[in-house]
Amino acid sequence: xxxxxxxxxxxxxxxxxxxxxxxxxxxxxxxxxxxxxxxxxxxxxxxxxxxxxxxxxxxxxxxxxxxxxxxxxxxxxxxxxxxxxxxxxxxxxxxxxxxxxxxxxxxxxxxxxxxxxxxxxxxxxxxxxxxxxxxxxxxxxxxxxxxxxxxxxxxxxxxxxxxxxxxxxxxxxxxxxxxxxxxxxxxxxxxxxxxxxxxxxxxxxxxxxxxxxxxxxxxxxxxxxxxxxxxxxxxxxxxxxxxxxxxxxxxxxxxxxxxxxxxxxxxxxxxxxxxxxxxxxxxxxxxxxxxxxxxxxxxxxxxxxxxxxxxxxxxxxxxxxxxxxxxxxxxxxxxxxxxxxxxxxxxxx
Amino acid sequence: xxxxxxxxxxxxxxxxxxxxxxxxxxxxxxxxxxxxxxxxxxxxxxxxxxxxxxxxxxxxxxxxxxxxxxxxxxxxxxxxxxxxxxxxxxxxxxxxxxxxxxxxxxxxxxxxxxxxxxxxxxxxxxxxxxxxxxxxxxxxxxxxxxxxxxxxxxxxxxxxxxxxxxxxxxxxxxxxxxxxxxxxxxxxxxxxxxxxxxxxxxxxxxxxxxxxxxxxxxxxxxxxxxxxxxxxxxxxxxxxxxxxxxxxxxxxxxxxxxxxxxxxxxxxxxxxxxxxxxxxxxxxxxxxxxxxxxxxxxxxxxxxxxxxxxxxxxxxxxxxxxxxxxxxxxxxxxxxxxxxxxxxxxxxx
Numbered sequence: 139x140x141x142x143x144x145x146x147x148x149x150x151x152x153x154x155x156x157x158x159x160x161x162x163x164x165x166x167x168x169x170x171x172x173x174x175x176x177x178x179x180x181x182x183x184x185x186x187x188x189x190x191x192x193x194x195x196x197x198x199x200x201x202x203x204x205x206x207x208x209x210x211x212x213x214x215x216x217x218x219x220x221x222x223x224x225x226x227x228x229x230x231x232x233x234x235x236x237x238x239x240x241x242x243x244x245x246x247x248x249x250x251x252x253x254x255x256x257x258x259x260x261x262x263x264x265x266x267x268x269x270x271x272x273x274x275x276x277x278x279x280x281x282x283x284x285x286x287x288x289x290x291x292x293x294x295x296x297x298x299x300x301x302x303x304x305x306x307x308x309x310x311x312x313x314x315x316x317x318x319x320x321x322x323x324x325x326x327x328x329x330x331x332x333x334x335x336x337x338x339x340x341x342x343x344x345x346x347x348x349x350x351x352x353x354x355x356x357x358x359x360x361x362x363x364x365x366x367x368x369x370x371x372x373x374x375x376x377x378x379x380x381x382x383x384x385x386x387x388x389x390x391x392x393x394x395x396x397x398x399x400x401x402x403x404x405x406x407x408x409x410x411x412x413x414x415x416x417x418x419x420x421x422x423x424x425x426x427x428x429x430x431x432x433x434x435x436x437x438x439x440x441x442x443x444x445x446x447x448x449x450x451x452x453x454x455x456x457x458x459x460x461x462x463x464x465x466x467x468x469x470x471x472x473x474x475x476x477x478x479x480x481x482x483x484x485x486x487x
Numbered sequence: 488x489x490x491x492x493x494x495x496x497x498x499x500x501x502x503x504x505x506x507x508x509x510x511x512x513x514x515x516x517x518x519x520x521x522x523x524x525x526x527x528x529x530x531x532x533x534x535x536x537x538x539x540x541x542x543x544x545x546x547x548x549x550x551x552x553x554x555x556x557x558x559x560x561x562x563x564x565x566x567x568x569x570x571x572x573x574x575x576x577x578x579x580x581x582x583x584x585x586x587x588x589x590x591x592x593x594x595x596x597x598x599x600x601x602x603x604x605x606x607x608x609x610x611x612x613x614x615x616x617x618x619x620x621x622x623x624x625x626x627x628x629x630x631x632x633x634x635x636x637x638x639x640x641x642x643x644x645x646x647x648x649x650x651x652x653x654x655x656x657x658x659x660x661x662x663x664x665x666x667x668x669x670x671x672x673x674x675x676x677x678x679x680x681x682x683x684x685x686x687x688x689x690x691x692x693x694x695x696x697x698x699x700x701x702x703x704x705x706x707x708x709x710x711x712x713x714x715x716x717x718x719x720x721x722x723x724x725x726x727x728x729x730x731x732x733x734x735x736x737x738x739x740x741x742x743x744x745x746x747x748x749x750x751x752x753x754x755x756x757x758x759x760x761x762x763x764x765x766x767x768x769x770x771x772x773x774x775x776x777x778x779x780x781x782x783x784x785x786x787x788x789x790x791x792x793x794x795x796x797x798x799x800x801x802x803x804x805x806x807x808x809x810x811x812x813x814x815x816x817x818x819x820x821x822x823x824x825x826x827x828x829x830x831x832x833x834x835x836x
Contacts, residue, residue, distance in 0.1 A: 301812060303777055310781035350734075353755045353775070355792075385699075387736035388755045406702045406737045426702065428652055432659035443704075463650060 148208040148278050152341055152378035152400050154420050154453040160445060161208035162478040163280070164471065165382075166461030167201040168213045172468060174200050184229045188214050191264035198269050202277060204468065205475050208455075209280050209341070210273060212334075214262055216284030216345055217292055219326050222258035223250045225293060240296030242304065247318055253326045255333040262330075263337040270338040280380075281339025283331050285346030286323035286368070287361045293319070302351045309360050316360060324364040328371040335375045342372065343380035344398070347460075350385025357389050362396050369397025380422055384460050390415040405429075405459035410447040420453030427458045430470045437470060441477050442486075449483035497557040497627050501690055501727035501749050503769050503802040509794060510557035511827040512629070513820065514731075515810030516550040517562045521817060523549050533578045537563050540610050544617035551626060553817070554824050557804075558629050558690070559622060561683075563611055565633030565694050566641055568675050571607030572599045574642060589645030591653065596667055602675045604682040611679075612686035619687040629729075630688025632680050634695030635672035635717070636710045642668070651700045658709050665709060673713040677720040684724045691721065692729035693747070696809075699734025706738050711745050718746025729771055733809050739764045754778075754808035759796040769802030776807045779819045786819060790826050791835075798832035 148161040169175055175197060178187065187193045197213040217235050221227050226238035241247055256263065269279050284292075291305045292298070299305070309316045331342045349361060365381070372379050381398025383389070387407050394401055394416050401416045403409060403423035413421050429440045441456075448454035456478045462471070497510040518524055524546060527536065536542045546562040566584050570576050575587035590596055605612065618628050633641075640654045641647070648654070658665045680691045698710060714730070721728050730747025732738070736756050743750055743765050750765045752758060752772035762770050778789045790805075797803035805827045811820070 301777060303780065303812065303814075306775070306777040307780050310778065310785050350755070354757060356775075385734055385755075406699070406734075408703060426655070426705075428650060428655040429659065431652065431656050436659050463652065465652075 148455065149340060149378060151453060151455050152380070152420060154399070154418075156452045159479050160448070160454055160456050160481060162456035162475055163207045163209040163211060164201075164458050164462050165211070167205070167207060167211065167471075168197045169462055170464040171462055171466040171471075172200055172204065174204070184215065185227070188218055189261050191261050191268055194262070194265035195268035195272065198265070198279075199272055202273070205472055206479065207277060207475060209278050210269060211280040211282060211343070212262070212266060212269065212339070214265070214282070216282070216289060216347075218259060218262065219253055219283070219323075219330055220289065220293055222253045223293075223322075223326070234298055235292055237293060237296045240304070241293050241319065242308070244312075244315055247315055247322075250319075250322055252322075253329070255326075255329045259330060259333070263333055266334055266337040266339055278340035279338065280341045280343055281331060281334030281337075282343040282345060283327045283334075285344045285349065285361075285383075286320050286327055286364045287349050287352075288345060288347050289323050289327070290316075290319050291348050291351075293323075299348075302348070306356075309356065313360075320360070320364045324368055328368050331368075331372060332375065335372075335377050339377065341378045341380065343382055343402070344368065346381070346383040346393075349383045350387075350389065350404075352389070354388055354392060357392050362392055365393075365396035372397075380455075382422070387412075394419060400453070400455060402457070403459060408447060409444050409454075413448070413451070420455065421448070422455040422457045424459045425457070425474070427460050427463050427466070430458075430462070430466045430474070434470070434473060437474065438477060441474055442481070445478065445481045446483070446486060449486070497804065498689060498727060500802060500804050501729070501769060503748070503767075505801045508828050509797070509803055509805050509830060511805035511824055512556045512558040512560060513550075513807055513811050514560075516554070516556060516560065516820075517546045518811055519813040520811055520815040520820070521549055521553065523553070533564065534576070537567055538610050540613035540617055543611070543614035544621065547614070547618050547628075548621055551622070554821055555828065556626060556824060558627050559618060560629040560631060560692070561611070561615060561618065561688070563614070563631070565631070565638060565696075567608060567611065568602055568632070568672075568679055569638065569642055571602045572642075572671075572675070583647055584641055586642060586645040589653070590642050590668065591657070593661075593664055596664055596671075599668075599671055601671075602678070604675075604678045608679060608682070612682055615683055615686040615688055627689035628687065629690045629692055630680060630683035630686075631692040631694060632676045632683075634693045634698065634710075634732075635669050635676055635713045636701075637695050637697050638672050638676070639665075639668050640697050640700075642672075648697075651697070655705075658705065662709075669709070669713045673717055677717050680717075680721060681724065684721075684726050688726065690727045690729065692731055692751070693717065695730070695732040695742075698732045699736075699738065699753075701738070703737055703741055706741050711741055714742075714745035721746075729804075731771070736761075743768060749802070749804060751806070752808065757796060758793050758803075762797070762800070769804065770797070771804040771806045773808045774806070774823070776809050776812050776815070779807075779811070779815045779823070783819070783822060786823065787826060790823055791830070794827065794830045795832070795835060798835070 380400040382402025400420035405426035727748040729749040731751025749769035754775035
């Protein structure tokens, strides 16, 4: 297989075209479970690693050197755009984000600075250019951003949240303010992803990680219009888009309608049943990240079950249902990549 | 309406019989949002309040005095049965449970003591007797227990968890051990709920609060048989049973098949659509607890939407989709109770 053909497997699957093997990559594939990542993290903070293009590029490439992944994903953080908007972002010991000045009032929202992506987030774009150069066509590079809802939830709560109390209080109690926040974040995310594509990202994933806290009616009112607009704006670029969320079992039809060439699935749905809802789009997923801690035979059984449920239909990208957990054994990651690549539906009974 | 008729509204709805108005109660209706609860909590720990029958009874009755609730629910904690099993249970400042000696190994599981409910949890049964006497037929009393999965997850993790890593590691890596744990907990929960009913509980709710972390196949393998057995054993008592979980959108058909006269719904599903899945059983829910922080008009709109979706079909018990959050304004709770009671579907356009 030539280099260009290798690069094409992920991209072709993302476009729903037939591929010689199911492509695989893992959310957070560059992360704390890898010794080479931890070695760098001892010297730099998470924000330093995101802000320094050479470091971000190096970390992005670590899993590509170690495993036979079908795509690289830029090492970055979904909350970076909040920094030029004027929010004080820090990461605490457990890598949890904390925002010192969360947005709660109309004045807070009015004070949000517009983001000039090429200036304010130029380091991310530079990292993309370095990674593309280093990859040299070996595998494609995925860019990404947080979805407006998920970024907004951090900006409003000031940290990770279980109940999203402040976020929903704004939605329900100050809907105009909520819509202003979502307008601003949608503009920012659209410009950010557009710039990533122009810098060389060959696909983009939108992480609406926490949107599963909403029921379908709230999703439709408070999130859907912005996701629809976002994917509409991305449609003018010739790159596949992936739309991902967790705990979205009751939202999949709306997520599909909002947009994305590929819909990310967590592990709470059976892949084939969810694909029925997703319809003519591709699907990405859906191994439980904890399955990587299972004995090899049990892990194998779970991987094959997912592949069997996707078999015979182009458009499946193998992935986890959420990011790799710290402490995941690297040899388990390796074995899943091998298993996915070796899988041939016609050899299954 | 006579006292007996008042008592009957909740119980009749739970049995799927027609009622003059939709009954309403709130999960955690006795809790930190009430000043009279906080006053007691200043003097006693959570565990003291659970262990002392007079205190548990007093707290159980607080929301009944304050609001026109259609049912009382015993003030207790789902983790109490772990104490006589030999686990060191504490509650930290934020009321989060911490278990000093979580169960991880076969030796840990073998060391679990069998529970003699009448001896070890006699204080709970005594609280039930006091509450029944005090209620004197005003409203019925609901007993409850944690479901085996949810109790197991705390016993194994040692605290609340986002990823349920240790729990799933045992499931996937030591399934025999997992099944032993579930056997023991199912025996305990069945005996505990049976004793609560014999002490006077007029309905019982099983809280499988965290089971939504599982996909349907894992639920079917690792949880379903125990829930099926549990509800089978409860069937010999003549009291309605409620089966509740959060984030269960993709599990509702299995939860229905496992058992329960009434299925609890969180706020991530539309009540009428979920009821289609639940079929001939009743449903309980499904207001987002955060809606109680919304402006009165918005709260009203959300309550009426749920009532409209349930209208014309007996078997709906109004409730939240999860427990009341600390900080919830009491007057909002009051207004929901009034609104639910005043609702007449024939007066809606």
